[in-house]
Amino acid sequence: MSSFRVGFQGESGSYSETSASIEFPTPNYSFVPFKSFRELFDGVENSVVDLAVVPVENSTEGSVNETYDLLVEKPLFVVGEIYQKIHHCLIINKTSTIDNISTVYSHPQALAQCRRYLQSKSLESIPMYDTAGSVKFIKEPLNNNAAAIASKRAAQIYDMKILDENIEDNSNNYTRFFVISRTYENKPDHDKISVIFSISHTPGSLYSIIKEFATRKINLTRIESRPTKNIPWEYYFFVDLEGNINEKRISDSLSSIENLVKFFKLLGSYKRAQTN
DSSP: OOOEEEEEESSTTOHHHHHHHHHSOTTSEEEEEESSHHHHHHHHHTTSSSEEEEEEEETTTEEOHHHHHHHHHSSOEEEEEEEEEOOOEEEEOTTOOGGGOOEEEEOHHHHHHTHHHHHHTTOEEEEOSOHHHHHHHHHTTTOTTEEEEEOHHHHHHTTOEEEEEOOOSOSSOEEEEEEEESSOOOOTTOOEEEEEEEOOSSTTHHHHHHHHHHTTTOOEEEEEEEEOSSSTTOEEEEEEEESOTTSHHHHHHHHHHHHHSSEEEEEEEEOOOOOO
C-alpha cells in the first residue's frame, strides 16, 4: 500500500515537519518539503501531495498572513488542526563560540518570538524562509560568525552545536497549524468550523453577521481580518466557531450569513486540537 504524502514548508527539522510527523506517523505517511507556502499550496492543489501542514498563527506573534491569503485564493479545505509548543534554540557550528557570533538567522516569526533574548545579546537578526533552513544555511558553507534559531531536532539533523535552549521570550509559546486537503471532510466527531467572508463597507454590516452567531449561542473562538487587496479598505474576515456542521443552529447560521455577505467560503470542518 502506497503511503500518503504530506507536504510542509521548510527544510527537514522545521517545526512544520515536526508537527506533521507527530500528527501522521510513518510508515503510512511520507513527508515532502516545499520552499515556499505558495509552492506548498500548489502542491496540494495539483496532487503532488495529498495533505499539507501549514502554520496559521502563533500564540505570541499572531497570524501567518500568507497562509490566510492562500486559504482565500486556493480551492482547498481545512481538515484538521494541530497545536505545537515551540521551544527555540540558539544553534552554531561546532567550531564556533559565542564570542564569534554577531548575526542570527531564522524565520521572521522565530526572530520575533526571541526578540528580547536577541537584544540582550546584541545580536543582529536576519530573516530567512525557514528555521531549519537557517541552520542549513550557516552550515553550508561553514559560517562561524553566525547563529541560527531553530529546534533541537534541527541541530541534531545538521550535526550542529546548541549554544542555548528555550530562548523564546514567552515560555507559553504555541503555534497553531492547519491540515489542508483538496477534499472537504465532515465527520460526526468534528467540533470546530472555519469560514471566510467579506462584507459591504457600511455601518452595522459586521454586527449583523455576529448577531447571527450570538442569537444562536454559537461560540466564536477566533475572528481575524485581512485586506481583500481588490478594493481598498475592504476586508476578509476569518472566523473559527465551535460546533458540528450538521447541527441545525450551525447550518442555519451559516446559511443566513451566506445571504448577507459579498463573499463566503466554508474553509472546513475538523476536530478541535488540544494544547499539551
